[in-house]
Amino acid sequence: MNETGEAAPTRADCVADSAGGLTFHISDWVRPQPGSYDDWSGALVLIRRGSVGSGDSEVRLPLGPIGDGRLQAALPSTVALPEGRWDVHVAYGEDEPRRLAPGLNDLRSLVDRRPGPSTSPLSVRIPYATKHGNLSLRSWRRAPHAEAGEIRLEEGAMAVHGRLHRVRDPARWLDGAVLEARCRRDRDRVRTVPVTAEGAEFFCTLPFAELAGDWDGERDVWDLRLRSADAEQPPVRLARILDDVPDKKEIFTYPSTELTAPHGPVRVRPYYTRDNDLSVRVEAPA
Missing domain, CATH: 2.60.40 (Immunoglobulin-like)
Incomplete structure (x- = not known):
């Protein structure tokens, strides 16, 4: 009682x-x-x-x-x-x-x-x-799943190290792959950067200027995916789910990077969503 x-x-x-x-x-x-x-x-x-x-x-x-x-x-x-x-x-x-x-x-x-x-x-x-x-x-x-691992912020960019799971041949899938950032507010705005791979592990660096270059002053969220060079393969969302933390958003936090964009000062910060997917927020400084 x-x-x-x-x-x-x-x-x-x-x-x-x-x-x-x-x-x-x-x-x-x-x-x-x-x-x-x-x-x-x-x-x-x-x-x-x-x-x-x-x-x-x-x-x-x-x-x-x-x-x-x-x-x-x-x-x-x-x-x-x-x-x-x-x-x-x-x-x-x-x-x-x-x-x-x-x-x-x-x-x-x-x-x-x-x-x-x-x-x-x-x-x-x-x-x-x-x-x-x-x-x-x-x-x-x-399936497939792209597990985000170490994320480093360096010189106005984010470097991502991860691992691809649940594909028959990860090295072949990753050969020529790109990291795709797609704006949630305007799905036609897409940025890509090349991915390097060693077996199932992948590495890529996303310059924040790529996301802030045409920023118009409204908050933007860019969702990150891996896209294979094979057009028949669907893109794979980057996420971090292979541990014991159900909600990453308030646990795995990253500092903001401030840039000067054509529209004015802008703040860029990677974060995990409620679903533990990896995204990047672009907005005016507080």
């Missing part, structure tokens, strides 16, 4: 594996109706935020007792969980699902994760606590 006399929320511990799977353990569960431990028939219910009524808005995972007295549910990496934010619930029988609170997370296998060679979609699921104290998951499912 909490201080108000209400039942404390049930908590779930999460253990991640390097393939992208999650295992949930509940040790403080309370049966919502009479019955024995052995006839438990519950489910862990994942509900995708903002997708009510769609065909892929809910995933139910069998939740059953294990030998140490806890309940367990598994979300293997092979389960196709669409990208988004998933709220985690527990349900018994026909009862309405109720939210779970976060317990202890063992996410050590996600730190500096290096997926193996494959062309199947890359599954990433990171549990986190919402601002209301509930358990949710951030899910990504991407």
